[in-house]
Amino acid sequence: MKALIIGAAGFVGGYLIRELKAAEWEVHATCLSNEKINEDCPVHTLDILQKDDISALLEEVSPDIVYHLAAQSSVSVSWKRPQLTAEINVIGTINVLEAVREAQKKDIRVLLIGSGEEYGYIREGACPLSESEPLNPGNIYAATKACQGMLGEIYSHAYKMDIVMVRAFNHSGPEQSDLFVISDFCHQIAEIEKGLREPVMSVGNLSAMRDFTDVRDVVRAYRLLGEKGKSGSVYNVGRGKAVSIQFILDTALSFAECDINVKQDPARMRASDIPIIEPDVSHILADTGWSAEISMEQTVRDTLDCWRNKLMS
């Protein structure tokens, strides 16, 4: 199996490269010209806003499967830069789908990586959310990802293309940017332990409930969906058990090596926060046998150790 991973310099890309290579896939990866990928595979420079460049790369690599990871993936950035978010996540996805549609090789499978945020403002009692639940996005990032998924369905039906849509719920682990909550808490703890900041944790809304999966489990799901996912289908990828941000905070603090106070920071509250998002993960389990295996505690511990190591060097 030969994979082309588009947008592989981000958080998930490196993990996906290693997961696919461990399964003996041939892997090609792309990144932007200002990014670097330190993995053992051919790396190509690609901006998905340049459609002709995607087409040229598809002819050069001739992959069996394209993993489309490239995105403006931060909710908070999406409030600040809505046009940029829509351009990359919507126009960029159209460019990828058009390039695949026009490619010489006719049987390229595409995995479009969307988000659990797409469900948005959900009706009471809707959790766990099955893939047939209506989408009602609550922020700009979520709206662009819902649009990406709709485009995937349209291309799949209209052109009989082999496209699998993924709605990935929150994922975390070592090396994640501290724009995301688990990494943010762990970074703060590591800095406090090192004496680089006051022993006060700055936090946002602690009551929101989210479903967290370790990134190493997530990329295993992506491999299995590449192998066994049904064409034209949508799959939730998540643990299937939401926890409060308070629980994440308590878990992270339980690993801290010093006493830390907690302070609510208005700057960390989002413009719109949805109380609970939790997926039904029976579809992916039925079609691929996948379910999350790595505990939340392990993810938090490994992420904290990663920040401690970074601050040592």
Ligand code: A2R
């Ligand atoms: O925004 P940057 O400079 O960090 O670069 C991101 C890159 N990217 C692009 N690649 C090609 N053409 C573009 N026009 C373009 N704009 C941004 O895509 C970054 O290196 C990569 C996405 O990685 P992350 O933002 O770290 O996302 P992550 O966590 O790896 O998630 C992968 C996918 C995304 O579609 C998420 O929305 C979804 O999973 O949950």
